[in-house]
Amino acid sequence: MASLWEYANPVRFMRTSGALLPWVTAAAAASLGIGLVWGFLTPEDYKQGSTVKIMFLHVPAAMMAINIWVMMLVASLIWLIRRHHVSALAAKAAAPVGAVMTLIALATGAIWGQPMWGTWWEWDPRMTSFLILFLFYLGYMALWSAVENPDSAADLTGVLCLVGSVFALLSRYAVNFWNQGLHQGATISVAPGDRISSTYSYPLYLCMLGFFLLFVALLLLRTRTEIRIRRLAALRARELRA
Amino acid sequence: MLSLLLRDLRLAVRAGGGFGLGLAFFLITCTLVPFGVGPQGDILARIAPGILWVGALLACLLSLDRIFALDWEDGSLDLLATAPLPLEGTVAIKALAHWITTGLPLTLAAPLFGILLHLPPAAMPWLVASLALGTPALSVLGAFGAALTVGLRRGGLLLSLLVLPLYVPTLIFGAEAVRRGAEGLGASTPLVLLAGITAATLALVPFAAAAALRVNLR
Amino acid sequence: MIELGKYSATVLVAWGVSLLLLGGIVVQSLMAAARARRSLEAEEAARKVKHG
Numbered sequence A: 001m002a003s004l005w006e007y008a009n010p011v012r013f014m015r016t017s018g019a020l021l022p023w024v025t026a027a028a029a030a031s032l033g034i035g036l037v038w039g040f041l042t043p044e045d046y047k048q049g050s051t052v053k054i055m056f057l058h059v060p061a062a063m064m065a066i067n068i069w070v071m072m073l074v075a076s077l078i079w080l081i082r083r084h085h086v087s088a089l090a091a092k093a094a095a096p097v098g099a100v101m102t103l104i105a106l107a108t109g110a111i112w113g114q115p116m117w118g119t120w121w122e123w124d125p126r127m128t129s130f131l132i133l134f135l136f137y138l139g140y141m142a143l144w145s146a147v148e149n150p151d152s153a154a155d156l157t158g159v160l161c162l163v164g165s166v167f168a169l170l171s172r173y174a175v176n177f178w179n180q181g182l183h184q185g186a187t188i189s190v191a192p193g194d195r196i197s198s199t200y201s202y203p204l205y206l207c208m209l210g211f212f213l214l215f216v217a218l219l220l221l222r223t224r225t226e227i228r229i230r231r232l233a234a235l236r237a238r239e240l241r242a
Numbered sequence B: 001m002l003s004l005l006l007r008d009l010r011l012a013v014r015a016g017g018g019f020g021l022g023l024a025f026f027l028i029t030c031t032l033v034p035f036g037v038g039p040q041g042d043i044l045a046r047i048a049p050g051i052l053w054v055g056a057l058l059a060c061l062l063s064l065d066r067i068f069a070l071d072w073e074d075g076s077l078d079l080l081a082t083a084p085l086p087l088e089g090t091v092a093i094k095a096l097a098h099w100i101t102t103g104l105p106l107t108l109a110a111p112l113f114g115i116l117l118h119l120p121p122a123a124m125p126w127l128v129a130s131l132a133l134g135t136p137a138l139s140v141l142g143a144f145g146a147a148l149t150v151g152l153r154r155g156g157l158l159l160s161l162l163v164l165p166l167y168v169p170t171l172i173f174g175a176e177a178v179r180r181g182a183e184g185l186g187a188s189t190p191l192v193l194l195a196g197i198t199a200a201t202l203a204l205v206p207f208a209a210a211a212a213l214r215v216n217l218r
Numbered sequence C: 001m002i003e004l005g006k007y008s009a010t011v012l013v014a015w016g017v018s019l020l021l022l023g024g025i026v027v028q029s030l031m032a033a034a035r036a037r038r039s040l041e042a043e044e045a046a047r048k049v050k051h052g
Helices: A004-008 A010-040 A050-082 A085-117 A125-146 A150-178 A198-241 B002-014 B020-037 B041-062 B066-073 B076-082 B087-116 B121-149 B155-166 B168-182 B188-217 C005-051
Strands: none
Touching: A010 A050, A010 A085, A010 A198, A050 A085, A050 A125, A050 A150, A050 A198, A050 C005, A085 A125, A085 A150, A085 A198, A085 C005, A125 A150, A125 B121, A125 B155, A150 B121, A150 B155, A150 B168, A150 B188, A198 C005, B002 B087, B020 B041, B020 B087, B041 B087, B041 B121, B041 B155, B041 B168, B066 B076, B066 B087, B066 B121, B076 B087, B076 B188, B087 B121, B087 B188, B121 B155, B121 B168, B121 B188, B155 B168, B168 B188
């Protein structure tokens, strides 16, 4: 088995990811398709009515919004410490997907909150934290597109991601302190006496898996795009010098 | 170190309105808000902590891009980077200079603006204390944002997008302390948390800012 | 069509918005990928012609 670091070589990454991409895409499409249809066909909840169906999009999107930021943090650290270009490009490629996930979580939350809590928007800690997370995604992407030199951009966004992570976490606790919210606690727990019945949990798990695989597929695809763009720029630069 | 600090201060004063501009902006904010929400004293008193803190935040933001931009343009930033003083120290000094020209006058003048907004007298000490504890963090975080965007031609807007989310915890605890003070509750908990954030920011963020500066000077 | 009860508009809007956003990012990724691949292939083909 080759060491993980060998995938930091763009050529090897391109080869492996190219072979992997169709399978991941197929798995993502299958699990997301089945999970969403299954989720859509679940019976109504006695309290929440049919709005419980929003959960199958809201919860996985919220989960991925946070996980993608963590993945970007890890990728940025790998870039800053070991200077692997693929890692920096992967962080860049992940950011728009994360922003979209955050937006889905916010939008579905607002639409869900309207009939359940009687308001579109409430300055509830979790919603507020997600709004702040969205701002961090926006700033991160804006910095990437503003800096021209690709290596400097990777360095600067990496540092921003590091500092941003600390402050996103701080904001989470600060917001909690500032306003106790309407959200229920953890929806899913592994402890016995689950708060959510298996009617809903199985399709929910499948949707989570689907969202995760979709992210992996998009990440591979977008990282491949970034590598190609970088290679194109390198070719053109060589042309100019020759 | 001291000479760098004095030089920055002198530059800020000579550039016109190092002290005055932030304060004038703060005054305008506090004047415009009553026009927006109406002159009722009880409403103003309720929102005064938030207005004062947000106003301080924005006034602080105004002069951030000047922290490094001038030195970047005339090349003295390169000299500072090769000077015996570590770049982290330079960043800290420059943030301190920024704080002395914006954060400190804001803190001292805040009670006056509090009167304009009908802030209850009981909250005044808390307002001054929270601003004194919170604004240093604003300056250091601002220096970090300025270091990230120093090489960019139009960094101003980007700078605010990058820096304002970082201000959220400081704003929350600062305004909360004033609000609790105004209601006569114990305000020491948010104040302690605010001081904690400021201390951690002062200790750690200069390293990140110096790293960003080194990248931009490469 | 399954029955969504009194919240049908809420559910449909939420699902519509989400699927639209997901579809948007997928389409954007695919289009960017295709564009990058095409221009890289064109560049490499041009290089081959020039250098024989």
